[in-house]
Amino acid sequence: MTGQSAPNGRTGRDRGDLIGQGGLWLAKWSLILVSVSAGAWVVGWLIAALWVVVLPVLLAIIVATVLWPPTRSIMRVGLPPAASAATALVVFSLIVVGVVTLIVPSVVDSTPELVDKASDGVSQVQNWLKGPPVNLQDEQIDTAVSTILERLQDSGAAIASGVFSGVSTAGSILITLTLMLVLTFFLLKDGPKFVPWLHGMTGSRVGRHFAEVLGRMWVTLGGFIRTQAVVSFIDAFFIGLGLVLLGVPLALALATITFIGGFIPIVGAFVAGALAVLVALVANGLTTALIVLAIVVVVQQLEGDVLQPVMQSRSMNLHPAIVLLAVTGGASVFGIVGAFLAVPAAAVAAVLIRYLSEQIDLHSSEPGQAGPDQAGPDQAGPDQAGPDQDAANS
Template sequence: MSRFRRTTARARQLWIGMRLNPYAERVGAARARRGEDEPVPAITAPSDDDLPPIDVAETADDENLERRYVPVGLAVGAAWAWRMLVIGAMIAVVLWLLSHVTIVVIPIAISFLLAAMLQPLAAWLIRHGWNRSLASILVLIAGVGVVVLVMTFVVRQFIDSVPEFWNQIEVGLQRAQEWLEGGPWGLDGAEIAAFLANIQDQVTDWFSDNSQSLVQSGVDIAGTTLSGLGYFFTGLFLCLFATYFFIRDGRKIWNFLTGMLPAAGRDSMRYAGGAGWSTLVQYMRTVIVVAAVDAIFIGLGLWLLDIPLWLPLTTLVFLGAFIPIVGATVSGAVAVVVALVGTENGLWNAVIVLAIVLAVQQIESNLLQPILMSRAVKLHPLAIILAVTAGGFTFGIMGALIAVPVLAIINGTVRALNRYRDARREAESAEAAGTDPTDLGEASAQTT
């Protein structure tokens, strides 16, 4: 037996003796108060020989050496740390696996968002007597047709406006040269011409030196483009196919998937899944309204200022609004650059466009979203930025597009699970009290 264990055993024996003597004194005092004269036998601490041998290992297990020698905060922190590491590793593995099947993941995610936008209209038609399959296919064709018509019109306007925009750029560059010659810099025209000629010679030399590599790069780009077109049409077909079935059989698909779960968690997951889908539908509806408001007011400002490419820029603002915060900033910056480069009073027009973009974004952030988004959909700006960043790094632009809707689904699902748990506890308490238990759906609605 080591010295530490012997010392521990003697300390325990001493503690037992100290606990016995006060007990004997209390017994004697009680007998004196009752008038009893019989002597109280003295109880002394037992000696080492009278005590049974102590199993130090058993004592250590009983007293839990971890609690004795490890601070509570450190033990709790360590328990949280390894659990968070396991969860983080699992999320990293899932994202890594998804990044290798993007040709399937991205179309399915986009079809999910399209179904969230189109399914309410299909449900309205079904409630009014339409066949489920017919309503789903008509809504899908109508949605795709509207997108194709709008994009065709915008592309045609863009092609028609490019020559005028290029002329405006040339005029702007000529004015910039005149300002450099007659402005505070006082540069000589010959110096500017020599500088531009030098740049042109360097560009020409670079092209001549790297012509072979450029040809090879062009061939590679052409092959990549053809392969990309193949992936694009494959993904487009998969997206439309999945959207149709999500619109028509979304509830059946979810019931089938949750049917594989244990019976104890089946009902709660079905309820939470329905709530998550409702959250996504409400989120997409709100995003469409916000994007339309942004596009209307910013596009109106661009049209009044006679900014080139105002219609394509308006479309870009509308599409950029589907990526919260980041998309609106990027599309607004593009509009400011076009106003700066492609107009006569470029600086003032750019300042005015920047003011319009900032004003519209402030109205959107402080008025529209708090009114249109309910408590179940509302997301913190920091969570949005982190989700967009993570989605962009993992899946590019499409990842940034689907990151916030996925976060909205998770938020709505977790809130629904909490409501379901609280409602079930209330129902169990009511049943135990002998009263009629409240229906689970009504109780969950009351908790919201």
């Protein structure tokens, strides 16, 4: 018998049976977690081993999400897909080459002076911390300051080597960029053929789910990249304008770093703002440094409280803690490229998790958490379309 009479007259199951059932449940889920972790480790190992191939693919996907709207517009004019993709890609390449030609040489030339001024700024902060009212001892801050100075002095080489970490094992940066451009062209040209091929390979039922998830990922990724580009440009423009009006040297280099740092949320903004304040402190004094700090804080608050909520749906945002962990993990594994790719990867993963949660809610007897705006695979709205779905609708 599994039931017995308790002293209070109630009938319940034996404690040993309940403990055994709980142990079996815990063992089952522990095995599942171990299996999932092992699978994730294998996937991570494969990505690291094939990073030279994976990196151009990821960069091509990001560029394709940015270029798909103009490519689609060119197709609607009447050009064939190949000509439309080539036109968008050539214009994009010319813009990038022009910007790099105009800005990068001056930024590179300013890097040694920027590092020296930032180091001097850190030294001034160190001297203030030693005096009243803080009165910190030398041993309390020397280690931290020396670490900061070493990182500043090595930042140029770290950036140059970290952006294309691992590429040298297979060739050169030029080969990687060329492969990225070729892959982007094929993604733009042949993207509409992917969903029909996927339906043929997986069947209509599974294919519907794949198409819905990939469509949402495409929309999320493209919206994130385009929004970050606009927001980063606005941040760099206003902070750079403030630096110019205040007469802070290296304003162009600092504005460029601010723009690039905008693609690495939280961490990038903090580093760029700190550099601007340190340079202003050394070159123009404490008053100017405080004004620069106020400008950086106001611009970043405007970004976080006004620009992003207006330009980007809140459903595409991630909690700051998730962003910080993603950036830290990506940077520790794949360097600067990992920090740049971490947030898009986390946003795409969040799309998958939300979709799985919706499907669980649809088949669960418990009340679901999905809102009325969250549709299943048969209820996708017109704004949930990627390049394949856009072409099919047109």
